[in-house]
Amino acid sequence: MSTLTQTPMSLSLPLPIEGINPYQNALKQLDTAARYLELDPGLHEVLKYPQSELTVNFPVKMDNGTTRVFTGYRVKHNTSRGPSKGGIRYSPNASIDEIRALAMWMTWKCAIVNIPFGGAKGGVICDPRELSMNEKERLTRRYASEISIILGPNTDIPAPDMGTNPQIMAWIMDTYSMAQGRTIPAVVTGKPVAIGGSEGRNEATGRGIVCIAREAVKEMGLSLMGMKVAIQGFGNVGGIAALIFQEAGAKVVAVSDAFGGVYNPAGIDIPSIKHLMGQDGKLGECGLGERITPKQLLELPVDLLIPAAIENQITAENAGRIRAKMVIEGANGPTTPDADVILRDRGIILIPDVLANAGGVVVSYFEWVQDLQFFFWQEAEVIAKMEAILIRSYAEVSKMAQTQGIDMRLAAYLIGVKRVADATTIRGIYP
Ligand code: NAD
Numbered sequence: 001m002s003t004l005t006q007t008p009m010s011l012s013l014p015l016p017i018e019g020i021n022p023y024q025n026a027l028k029q030l031d032t033a034a035r036y037l038e039l040d041p042g043l044h045e046v047l048k049y050p051q052s053e054l055t056v057n058f059p060v061k062m063d064n065g066t067t068r069v070f071t072g073y074r075v076k077h078n079t080s081r082g083p084s085k086g087g088i089r090y091s092p093n094a095s096i097d098e099i100r101a102l103a104m105w106m107t108w109k110c111a112i113v114n115i116p117f118g119g120a121k122g123g124v125i126c127d128p129r130e131l132s133m134n135e136k137e138r139l140t141r142r143y144a145s146e147i148s149i150i151l152g153p154n155t156d157i158p159a160p161d162m163g164t165n166p167q168i169m170a171w172i173m174d175t176y177s178m179a180q181g182r183t184i185p186a187v188v189t190g191k192p193v194a195i196g197g198s199e200g201r202n203e204a205t206g207r208g209i210v211c212i213a214r215e216a217v218k219e220m221g222l223s224l225m226g227m228k229v230a231i232q233g234f235g236n237v238g239g240i241a242a243l244i245f246q247e248a249g250a251k252v253v254a255v256s257d258a259f260g261g262v263y264n265p266a267g268i269d270i271p272s273i274k275h276l277m278g279q280d281g282k283l284g285e286c287g288l289g290e291r292i293t294p295k296q297l298l299e300l301p302v303d304l305l306i307p308a309a310i311e312n313q314i315t316a317e318n319a320g321r322i323r324a325k326m327v328i329e330g331a332n333g334p335t336t337p338d339a340d341v342i343l344r345d346r347g348i349i350l351i352p353d354v355l356a357n358a359g360g361v362v363v364s365y366f367e368w369v370q371d372l373q374f375f376f377w378q379e380a381e382v383i384a385k386m387e388a389i390l391i392r393s394y395a396e397v398s399k400m401a402q403t404q405g406i407d408m409r410l411a412a413y414l415i416g417v418k419r420v421a422d423a424t425t426i427r428g429i430y431p
Contacts, residue, residue: 020312020336022101028337030104033413036406043421050075050100051118056146060139063132070139072124074147076156077103080423081111083154084120085189085361085368087161088168094123098311102161105332106361108416109354113393115365118420120156122147128163140168144175151176153186153372159364160190160236162310166202170195186371189364198367200382201360206240208359209330210248211387213304215394216326216351223249228302230254230324232261232294233309234273234283237330237357241306242270253302256294258309260284263292263300299323307334308357314339322348329353344407352409354416355397362386 027048034044054074059067073096076084086106089099099121107119124143128136150156151172160169169191176187185196193199200207214224227250231238234257242252251267259282262268268288276286284291298305298313301323307313308330314322319335319342326349329335333353335343343350363386370376377385401411 020315021097022311022333023097023104025312025333025337026101026104029409029413030417032337032410033417036404036410036414037418037421039417039421043424046424047078047417047420050077050103051079052076052150053096053100054147054150055096056143058142058146060135060142062135070124070126070143072122072143072146073099074122074150074156074158075099075103075120076150077119077121078107078420078424079118080420080427081118082116083118083152084156085110085117085159085364086120086122087159087190088122088124088164088172089161090124090126090128090163090168092125092127093310094125099123101311102332105354107420108413109358109361111416111419112354112397112412113358113362113389114419115362115389117157117361117365120158121161122158123161126163136168137171140171141175144172145179148176148179151187153184153368157186157364157368158188159360162235165236166190166192166197169197186368189367189371190360191367196367196371198363198370198382199377199379200386201363201367202236203240203244204363204382204386205237205330205357205360206242207244207383208362208386208390209237209241209306209308209328209356210244211359211390212351212356212394213245213306213326213328214248215391215398216328216349217304219398225249226251227304228253228265229304229306230263230297230300230302231306231308231330232256232297232313232334233307233331234261235308237360238306238308241308241330246270250304254289254292254297254300255283256292256297256309257283258294261292261294261297262286262289263297264289304328306330310334312336314343316342319343320346322346324348326351328356330357332357340407340409350408352412355393355408355412358393359386359390362389 056072102121110117169188177183191197229250229252254263299321305324305327311333314335316338319339328351397412
């Protein structure tokens with residue numbers, strides 16, 4: 001017989017930093033850009049709020065016969081430039097304010113790389129490590145069904161984010177398609193290639209980070225060859241970026257997951273890591289270097305630091321101890337606005353998330369286009385087209401930073417927020 005149990009789950013991942021609210025950070029970043037752009041106060045107000053928010057509490061039958069209620073969200077920030085696009089996160093720390101922030105950052109990111117999407121994000125409060133495959137499938141299908149009133153290839157298109165992957169996108173696509181009575185691949189991106197995913201999508205965010213890093217060091221008259229790189233987070237973004245940095249000739253000296261990591265100043269062979277990790281897949285146990293915590297990794301003496309895990313990792317508390325020459329944000333929101341100021345004053349260059357990790361959404365855009373046309377491209381074409389967009393976007397942001405004498409985050413925001421503000425103004429306010 002099934003029994004109904006309460007939601008709070010045992011948390012096995014570290015909790016986010018208390019008192020730092022990602023949505024408040026996102027609003028501060030928007031305020032700064034709005035001041036520079038002398039944005040009309042009414043328009044500024046429009047851009048502060050998510051356009052719509054859906055909270056769903058839904059039951060899932062667990063393998064042991066009990067029933068648990070999970071909470072999920074889907075937030076659309078702005079759709080002035082096109083249908084909304086953004087990942088779905090499974091995390092014990094997901095909250096409405098985190099999802100609001102991530103949705104807003106997606107709006108700016110799509111505008112900065114100039115693809116025709118608005119921003120959205122979704123999440124379910126759960127620890128995917130504690131769920132079996134069958135529980136994950138039932139949870140995903142029920143969540144997809146609950147939010148299906150706002151999903152659609154012309155309205156809102158999810159993708160993977162922390163704790164989700166191509167298999168979860170496949171279940172969402174299937175659930176949505178079953179209800180519609182036909183196969184609709186364009187309703188999600190980041191699917192397996194076998195069901196309409198794009199070649200190159202799985203690697204796109206990590207590959208994009210390396211492409212942006214290459215452009216940034218090239219501007220300084222340098223190359224990635226031999227550069228020391230530390231990467232926090234070893235999932236889809238950090239793990240793949242680590243591999244591609246190594247292929248590009250950089251020396252990856254430190255990597256970490258949520259539980260710990262390793263540091264080896266002589267360099268770590270990334271492909272060996274998977275074979276050497278402990279039974280439960282903990283990176284710190286691979287034995288390829290001195291064991292460190294995810295926080296210690298941030299303070300290592302390296303050329304490039306890539307925070308590629310979660311928000312609020314570089315804060316006013318530790319920004320003074322960062323020794324990297326350049327920070328390239330793989331994660332969304334890893335640096336707080338206070339830390340931004342400290343890094344800038346210390347001469348540390350920061351390439352912001354909304355530009356640095358945009359490779360993922362660019363190839364998601366290509367996947368959506370391919371799905372709508374049922375016409376698929378080769379991997380080389382996908383990579384070449386993605387890199388062309390990222391290189392152009394980097395050049396635009398860098399030029400803005402240089403001509404205005406501002407940092408790269410503000411420069412990116414001036415471009416992105418202005419594009420969204422212009423689209424909102426041109427369309428006018430309905431009715
Ligand atoms: P993932 O779930 O594949 O991997 C996350 C990694 O971060 C894991 O190694 C995990 O152990 C580690 N981690 C989790 N909590 C941590 C903590 N408290 N401290 C240190 N490490 C921790 O997720 P992902 O898809 O690689 O996403 C990582 C970040 O990149 C997120 O901020 C996400 O929003 C952003 N991002 C992802 C994509 C994408 O295409 N997947 C695109 C753009 C941005």
